[in-house]
Amino acid sequence: VERSLRDAIREGRLVAGTPLPSTRALARELSVSRGVVFEAYAQLAAEGYLEARQGAATRVAARTATVRRARPPRALATRGEHDLQPGRPDLSLFPRPLWLAAWRRALRQVPDSTLGYPDPSGTTELRDALTAYLGRARAVAPDPQNTVVTTGVTQGVVLVARVLRDLGHTTIAVEDPGFHVHRWSLERAGLAPVAVPVDDEGISVDRLAASGARVVLCTPAHQMPTGAVLSASRRADLLAWAHAVDGVVIEDDYDAEYRFDREPVGALQGVDPERVVYAGSASKALANALRLGWLVLPSWLARPVAWERLAADGGGPVLDQLALADLIDRGDLDRHLRRTRRVYRARRDALVAALGRELPEATVTGVAAGLHALVMLPQGTSEERVVAQGAERGLTFHGLSVMRVDPDPSDAPGLVLGYAHLTEQAIDRAIAALSEAVRATK
């Protein structure tokens, strides 16, 4: 009764204002008990489909005509046939059965009292699990007391920036080229980004020292977008700088879980936990849509950052955090990473081979780790025209200039190509199309 009435109203077969038969009459007509009809009317009235008035017939409510449908998600519109945008793992590898099992255990075991307003720092379970995981996998010197769960690196960086702004900072040094979205988020958070150049040893500490900023956001494990690893001497210089200016290093541990050819480099934070903020996320290891990340903070920053999260959004969803803790504790995250690393390494090899075949004049860097490659084109090639020609061939990717702080036509032309979400065959097709696009600009 309830469902057929609701459907009739939703689909417009019963229009607003229509009086319904009395519960007694309808019960007789349908040969059901009057209680069944009464229950259905009460539920539909509670949902707002019906209006019950004392002494008058129950009617179809007026306001149900307002229902409209949302537009299709934007993502569908912005990805071409050959999608080489960076920032996404292969989402078909997301371990749905493992995640469901972890989530179900979390829901079964969580005590009622934990379903109230959350601790803005995150659940103790996840902070404990991250402490163990980051200690062994990334040589972070973690401490659950100084860990704050976030929705990802962006939120982590923004929370820290707001607290540092309150402590008197006005600028923050960022890598150039570097991840443009973070520059925008930092500006919105009240710190003005100051560009510091990057070379093949990573960020230039000399230029950083000259910038006047006392906070820097950088990607030591795998520079975004050049792929450079911060060299040993630069690591030492960077920490010495932080001490000298009483500054803070925010370490975005970008793509650190995917290393293909070389020894892992431990996190900078492990060397100087009171100067370095460590930021990471599960976006590449599992899926961006989970919105789970973390900060490991100097002890003096942990509490203000947790309060900032409380002020900003009241803390994150508890069940998702418990599920991730369960996944980590069982070793399932490591197992998943081992599996996907193998897949991505084969795709990396396919990309490098295809680029060597189709674009031998290009220089490919940054492919020892991470899920994107930087492809530098010969001087004289127009990056802008390659992007335009690519778009005509169904290619979506970033030109390097998008990531430069102050792009100039005389900059060396380059492309930032994400490949992790493509099969080897799709990579071959995409690079063939890219090669055509480059040729078409000559």
Place this chain on the structure above:
Amino acid sequence: VERSLRDAIREGRLVAGTPLPSTRALARELSVSRGVVFEAYAQLAAEGYLEARQGAATRVAARTATVRRARPPRALATRGEHDLQPGRPDLSLFPRPLWLAAWRRALRQVPDSTLGYPDPSGTTELRDALTAYLGRARAVAPDPQNTVVTTGVTQGVVLVARVLRDLGHTTIAVEDPGFHVHRWSLERAGLAPVAVPVDDEGISVDRLAASGARVVLCTPAHQMPTGAVLSASRRADLLAWAHAVDGVVIEDDYDAEYRFDREPVGALQGVDPERVVYAGSASKALANALRLGWLVLPSWLARPVAWERLAADGGGPVLDQLALADLIDRGDLDRHLRRTRRVYRARRDALVAALGRELPEATVTGVAAGLHALVMLPQGTSEERVVAQGAERGLTFHGLSVMRVDPDPSDAPGLVLGYAHLTEQAIDRAIAALSEAVRATK
């Protein structure tokens, strides 16, 4: 093999640096295949428990000694034996099987492409479901294009405040008394709160007009904490004010899903969707820990607010949103609300009866709706001493002065009591203890 080795390392039975037997030797000893041992070593090395070096024995890794445990959650420490703090539903009523079923369907049906970075406005599924739900249940004039999913009312208010600050606003009018946590979040978001008094018809629009602010945050359905419903004439005055000053009303639809005795009052937003921002959440209807809320915005504000969410945290978790959409679409949310409304009404009755019996000199207001009561004590009673005497008897609750913008010892003494999470017996015990506390201050 893997688990027993991992446990041994975790528990310290195998210490850092310990060389392990070769895979061949251990396989022979355990009568398993060498592949099994090799797989276990590889997994534990991937997890960081073991260090494998070419040409040397595999050893227990050094860094596993850093593991520490998080402190117990704060919540346990701050709630007394008789907990009367407002803001929490009865979490034991959270419909775990329904939520699990909805969540499982969401995970099963979600396409891979939806697991990438989310639309910062929220999933189309949830925005569509909210459009239908808020239209019929709250007479909101919703539009999925103008809906932004949030983590709750706090994030919604903060996102809107930041955008309005960028548009030149510097102050925001808030209700006095009113929800103190929002005042703090607004300040952090860059708008200075200006207090406007509340009487038994709700916020004073005359005083609002005199405040100079052109934005107001208010709770028309059930004022927090007085429980006043904004009167019909004040509703009209408020919207006329917003037109006159080209202003914005932020409607926190606080506790609107729980109405016990009177006709529901539709949302203000439905009357003037281009002047009113509607903010709600699932915190009381389901559980605070889900962190799911929503904004319905004037069309000119929807896009800047979605961008602000993108800058702040990159958008919310997708699966939780899909689960809520499923729950709403099936009518399960309405059904759950009907069930819990009955439970809370009985508790409300028990509270009113207990207060009449134990504290006949007090005036109880705001109990026609919502999950808390305002209890005004006779002039001359010291609110501060009642709170202190209550604490000695294991009572935790808010004195009204906490919610006043500028508390003064001459203010009328009052208590804000949340009761929804307590059984009728627990309410009786708590109010008996409260009565003792009040007597002890005489």
